Amino acid sequence: MSSGTPESPSRRILHVDMDAFYASVEQRDDPNLCGKPVLVGFDGPRGVVAAASYEARAFGCSSAQPMSIAKRHCPNAVIVPVNMARYHEASDQVFSIFAKHTDLIEPLSIDEAFLDVSRICPSIDDATELARRIKTEIKDATRLNASIGVATNKFLAKLASDLEKPDGLTTMRPEQVLEVLGPLPIERIPGIGPAVAKKLHAIGVRSIAEIREVDVRVMKSKLGRLGGAVADRAWGRDDRPVTTDRASRSVSCEETFQTDVADRAELRRELALMSERLGRRVRKAGLQGRRITLKIRCGEFETSTRSRTMPTPVDRTDLIHEAAEELLDSWLQHDGRPIRLLGVGVSRFETDAQLDLFAQEAGDKQRRVDRVTDELVSRFGREALRRGASLRAPEIARDEDQE
Numbered sequence: 160m161s162s163g164t165p166e167s168p169s170r171r172i173l174h175v176d177m178d179a180f181y182a183s184v185e186q187r188d189d190p191n192l193c194g195k196p197v198l199v200g201f202d203g204p205r206g207v208v209a210a211a212s213y214e215a216r217a218f219g220c221s222s223a224q225p226m227s228i229a230k231r232h233c234p235n236a237v238i239v240p241v242n243m244a245r246y247h248e249a250s251d252q253v254f255s256i257f258a259k260h261t262d263l264i265e266p267l268s269i270d271e272a273f274l275d276v277s278r279i280c281p282s283i284d285d286a287t288e289l290a291r292r293i294k295t296e297i298k299d300a301t302r303l304n305a306s307i308g309v310a311t312n313k314f315l316a317k318l319a320s321d322l323e324k325p326d327g328l329t330t331m332r333p334e335q336v337l338e339v340l341g342p343l344p345i346e347r348i349p350g351i352g353p354a355v356a357k358k359l360h361a362i363g364v365r366s367i368a369e370i371r372e373v374d375v376r377v378m379k380s381k382l383g384r385l386g387g388a389v390a391d392r393a394w395g396r397d398d399r400p401v402t403t404d405r406a407s408r409s410v411s412c413e414e415t416f417q418t419d420v421a422d423r424a425e426l427r428r429e430l431a432l433m434s435e436r437l438g439r440r441v442r443k444a445g446l447q448g449r450r451i452t453l454k455i456r457c458g459e460f461e462t463s464t465r466s467r468t469m470p471t472p473v474d475r476t477d478l479i480h481e482a483a484e485e486l487l488d489s490w491l492q493h494d495g496r497p498i499r500l501l502g503v504g505v506s507r508f509e510t511d512a513q514l515d516l517f518a519q520e521a522g523d524k525q526r527r528v529d530r531v532t533d534e535l536v537s538r539f540g541r542e543a544l545r546r547g548a549s550l551r552a553p554e555i556a557r558d559e560d561q562e
């Protein structure tokens with residue numbers, strides 16, 4: 160790509176993002192919440208805001224904020240607990256609308272995805288028309304609003320979807336790119352967090368346009384490998400394809416404790432519950448992954464992860480649990496500090512063709528057990544679970560999957 164011009168408009172990409180998703184579902188389902196500041200999340204000392212309605216955002220509330228702070232910003236906010244089952248239901252409806260139009264879908268989260276519509280939309284105007292149709296279909300099916308950005312690459316589409324939120328439809332045409340990006344703060348480029356921003360501020364760079372004036376070699380010496388990508392983004396370039404590839408995804412569950420936990424038996428119980436939940440989600444997504452990761456946070460910020468690569472891809476609760484427990488035990492052996500957050504994840508998903516057939520056969524029996532368990536839970540709730548380690552936990556139904 161020649162420098163000084165935005166990327167050639169060879170792709171048409173949509174970035175679809177539901178507006179204040181969890182909060183909007185709650186407002187849709189309870190008319191009493193309409194027009195009111197709503198915070199979705201756990202109302203306790205360590206609770207975190209999972210979503211804030213636009214009314215609550217006006218008071219300075221935002222997602223990922225500690226609930227205690229959000230309540231200080233907006234004492235009159237209505238706090239509702241997370242109800243993942245209903246958000247998943249709406250999410251499924253939204254994603255099946257995407258699937259009607261293209262199979263090039265890259266999910267970013269439960270309410271957000273990139274769609275590559277290049278094949279079906281020869282021009283950016285066609286892509287805008289399709290985006291309008293998708294917005295209408297989502298509204299008709301779910302009574303929820305989506306904001307969509309239309310552009311020639313992922314970076315620009317994601318930026319565009321945010322420009323006219325909520326209920327926005329924004330097309331960034333190639334000839335507008337440099338002008339639109341120029342005045343934006345550098346923090347709008349993914350990868351530029353506070354630490355990187357500080358380095359760039361130190362050389363007098365605050366806006367995206369100012370990045371363009373810095374020699375790429377200087378950018379690379381300041382930021383390492385990120386430097387090249389940052390320079391590209393400043394010119395509106397991004398050649399990353401929309402990947403539907405399972406290998407790039409990961410599924411995880413984590414839990415922040417009300418008070419730090421040092422008791423090993425309790426940690427093992429939590430881990431068993433989490434592995435159960437994680438296994439269920441991995442199987443529901445039809446995935447099998449090779450890497451199991453344990454995440455541990457002590458105190459406010461100190462997070463460490465440990466991973467194990469499995470000989471064959473797994474989706475079975477017992478194998479996930481076994482690996483996670485080994486990782487936890489090895490952590491506990493050298494570090495006995497109380498734990499604030501515990502998490503477990505599966506990643507490096509592989510397609511079915513790559514599966515070890517022999518291992519699959521050997522696991523058939525356990526897989527049947529898992530299938531029955533999943534069905535029980537979906538029909539009768541988590542209390543129906545009667546599997547070894549989870550049984551002893553007193554508060555099986557306490558938390559919903561938070562993601």
Ligand SMILES: [Mg+2]
Pocket residue numbers: 176177178179180270271
């Ligand atoms: Mg969203």
